[in-house]
Amino acid sequence: MTLYPALITEALATVRYPGSGKNIVELGMLEDDIRINGDSVSFTLLFEKATDPFKASLLKTAEAAIHLKAPGAKVTINTAVRREPAEAPAKAPVLPGVKNIVAISSGKGGVGKSTVAANLAVALAAEGYSVGLLDADIFGPSVPKMFGLENEQIYMHEVDGRNLIIPAMAYGVKVLSIGFLLDPDSAAVWRGAMASNALKQLIEQADWGELDYFLIDMPPGTSDIHLTLVQTLGLTGSVVVTTPQQVAIADARKGIAMFRDPKINVPVLGIVDNMAWFTPEKHPDEKYFLFGKEGAVDAFAASLKVPVLAHIPLVAAVGDHSDSGSPIVLEPTASAQAFVHLAHELTEAVARRNNDLPPTQKVNVH
Numbered sequence: 001m002t003l004y005p006a007l008i009t010e011a012l013a014t015v016r017y018p019g020s021g022k023n024i025v026e027l028g029m030l031e032d033d034i035r036i037n038g039d040s041v042s043f044t045l046l047f048e049k050a051t052d053p054f055k056a057s058l059l060k061t062a063e064a065a066i067h068l069k070a071p072g073a074k075v076t077i078n079t080a081v082r083r084e085p086a087e088a089p090a091k092a093p094v095l096p097g098v099k100n101i102v103a104i105s106s107g108k109g110g111v112g113k114s115t116v117a118a119n120l121a122v123a124l125a126a127e128g129y130s131v132g133l134l135d136a137d138i139f140g141p142s143v144p145k146m147f148g149l150e151n152e153q154i155y156m157h158e159v160d161g162r163n164l165i166i167p168a169m170a171y172g173v174k175v176l177s178i179g180f181l182l183d184p185d186s187a188a189v190w191r192g193a194m195a196s197n198a199l200k201q202l203i204e205q206a207d208w209g210e211l212d213y214f215l216i217d218m219p220p221g222t223s224d225i226h227l228t229l230v231q232t233l234g235l236t237g238s239v240v241v242t243t244p245q246q247v248a249i250a251d252a253r254k255g256i257a258m259f260r261d262p263k264i265n266v267p268v269l270g271i272v273d274n275m276a277w278f279t280p281e282k283h284p285d286e287k288y289f290l291f292g293k294e295g296a297v298d299a300f301a302a303s304l305k306v307p308v309l310a311h312i313p314l315v316a317a318v319g320d321h322s323d324s325g326s327p328i329v330l331e332p333t334a335s336a337q338a339f340v341h342l343a344h345e346l347t348e349a350v351a352r353r354n355n356d357l358p359p360t361q362k363v364n365v366h
């Protein structure tokens with residue numbers, strides 16, 4: 001049995017507060033202090049009043065819920081009375097050692113967002129930057145497969161008295177995936193409900209350490225995960241991946257509108273034109289524009305005054321390498337060059353952004 005914070009949160013989210021129709025996690029009763037030590041776990045539940053009539057029965061139910069998921073776990077539940085927000089201590093900044101945080105997003109699934117995120121991360125690491133990659137795509141976490149980390153176990157260690165998740169390391173990149181925490185067989189709606197908590201844990205309770213670039217592979221479209229992310233971190237910017245197909249471009253436009261919404265206000269660093277053309281393996285100099293017209297993404301980007309950071313060809317080997325867990329960017333091929341070029345363009349776009357704009361603020365939504 002391996003205990004980890006998301007397992008505890010998941011178990012507690014099955015415990016309803018009588019009469020409210022809501023679970024104790026949704027009600028904000030779980031304090032941010034889950035401590036795990038071997039097979040022991042402790043945490044605090046907040047009650048409105050010291051004399052809460054359901055306190056004793058809720059504590060029993062909570063312990064039973066954890067035992068269902070982790071039989072034999074030693075559970076210590078502390079209780080506290082909710083304090084007024086004004087009294088809450090100021091929180092330390094999230095990820096103080098991380099210089100630049102970039103969300104890799106797309107309007108639509110299947111355009112190659114994860115492929116771009118993985119190869120970009122490896123390309124940056126190969127240039128000597130320290131790089132982290134967080135796979136937040138709850139609908140299809142594919143980063144573990146691309147890095148050959150499918151059977152990865154989560155381990156934790158103590159840093160300054162806090163138990164933190166240790167990112168896996170592959171091709172010089174620190175990697176964590178929401179797929180490591182969510183049960184792949186559970187229903188999508190349940191995963192959606194759990195995902196925001198899991199995402200926050202992977203950011204706030206993981207030992208990312210010092211990073212030059214922290215890339216986050218987002219779910220496609222616009223979702224609760226996007227909102228959680230911008231509430232948890234001030235993003236340096238976003239990169240939007242699209243193919244030249246009109247449907248993909250139309251959805252990319254919506255994604256860019258979300259980041260540019262005044263309430264979100266995350267700079268869009270650039271667009272990646274993936275599967276820009278097809279190049280047959282045996283004829284590397286030939287280009288066939290299968291999806292949409294040549295220049296469709298350039299015209300789209302120009303209309304929004306966003307740079308195109310790279311055009312990446314559709315080449316069978318790109319997909320084959322992802323499937324076999326070794327990113328293509330490490331191979332001496334033309335498509336690898338496209339990802340290396342993307343890495344250079346991104347570092348320049350980030351530098352320009354940091355020169356021109358103040359740090360992005362976290363979004364405060366009540």
Ligand code: ADP
Pocket residue numbers: 106108109110111112113114115116142274275312313314315316317318319320322323
């Ligand atoms: P998304 O994250 O947008 O859902 P993926 O990165 O999972 O998309 O890519 C979808 C599929 O397309 C995968 O099978 C991937 O290997 C393949 N793919 C992505 N980009 C390319 C490319 N440039 N050339 C060939 N195959 C690609």
